[in-house]
Amino acid sequence: MRYYDPHTLQIFITVCEEGSVAGAAEKISIVPSAVSKRLSALEEQVGVKLLERTKRGALPTPAGEVLLRSARETLIALERMHAELSEFSDGVQGDLRILASLSVICQFLPKQISTFMQAHEKVRITLEEKVSSLITRGIEEGRGDIGICWEDAHTKNLDSRPYLTDQLAIVVNAQHPLADKSGLFFEETLAYDHVEILPGSLVSLTLQREATALGSPIRFRIHVTTFDAACRIADSNIAIAVVPLEVAALYETAMNIKTIPLNDPWATRNFVACVRDYSKLSVPARALFDHLTNLNQ
Structure with missing residues (x-):
């Protein structure tokens, strides 16, 4: 039976996830030369090439993909075994x-x-x-x-x-034309510029899909990655934002914003x-x- 060192398997997984030897070395805090040595030894052990060096970085070969999947399953199983045994004493x-x-x-x-x-x-x-x-x-x-x-x-x-379950809401500046509304349908917001939060996220894609279905594509004027930034953009009256109602409520006391629940069925998540x-x-x-x-x- 062949023995595969768990530490070497973890290094191989990290290289595949990071896409480079240098990136993996930095993440696991060892020198790149040590990573390369471990990979070479692993390839020699299995007898096939596991990684392809390209301009895009280190990519697993077909054999590498098989090892990557099996290595992840093996380390999960080892961790589960350790946890179950440790439970008896600790x-x-x-x-x-x-x-x-x-x-x-x-x-x-x-x-x-x-x-x-x-x-x-x-x-x-x-x-x-x-x-x-x-x-x-x-x-x-x-x-x-x-x-x-x-x-x-x-x-x-x-x-x-x-x-x-949560509820999506529209966040607007307190002087915005929509600020006096107690509830809104998404269609009513499409005349205004929006903030896009986490481009490519499911919420962003849903907003685009719903806007297209309504025949009025959404206008994303600015893109951010946090709810805090989105609320600050709304506070500055640059654009309006779709955020979870509970999150928006946290910012209302600190900013000049108004939170308005969305009435669309898909806004209840x-x-x-x-x-x-x-x-x-x-x-x-x-x-x-x-x-x-x-x-x-």
Whole structure:
């Protein structure tokens, strides 16, 4: 039986994810020459070329793709074994990675993670903010243990459970012509310039799709990556923004803005928590997944 060093497998995974030896070396804090030496030894061990060096960086060959998938599954299995064995002596412990949308991170998730970590002090959690398409892909590829995203994302290949619901709203300057409205349909906002938050996100694509269906494409005047920036743009009366109602409410007292709920059915969003295979989750991952989803039933 051939032995594959888990540390070398992790280095190989990191090179594939970062797209370069230098990027991987920086991320895992070792010198590039050591990374290259590990990769050469791995290729010699398997007897095939695993990486192709191109102008775009280091890309896995077909054989490399097979190893990448298997290496991720192997390291997940080792982590699960370690967590399950450790539970006998030390209680639930381990390292978990959550991939979540900006809306979830800004509204619900931090407090829920806090209550879980108070009960399980030996669990360490890495939280990464990503758009929904990258969340589902990351969970499918083993880059994260738990994903939380809008249910409209493609989760059919994953085990998912209902999470929470939020409401989208329009944020405008307090002197804006729409500011006196108690509720709005999205169509009523299309005469005005909008802020695009996280270009390429599911919300951005949904707004574009709905605007096109209404026969009046949305005008994105400015692009930002955070809700804070979007609210500040609205406060400056440069453009209006679509943000979660609960998030916007946090900024109303500090800014000269008005928050108006959107009445369109799609503006009420259901989120889901998803994993690749619930039956194969490690003990801490299963505990966290149950914690997040049971809280919201």
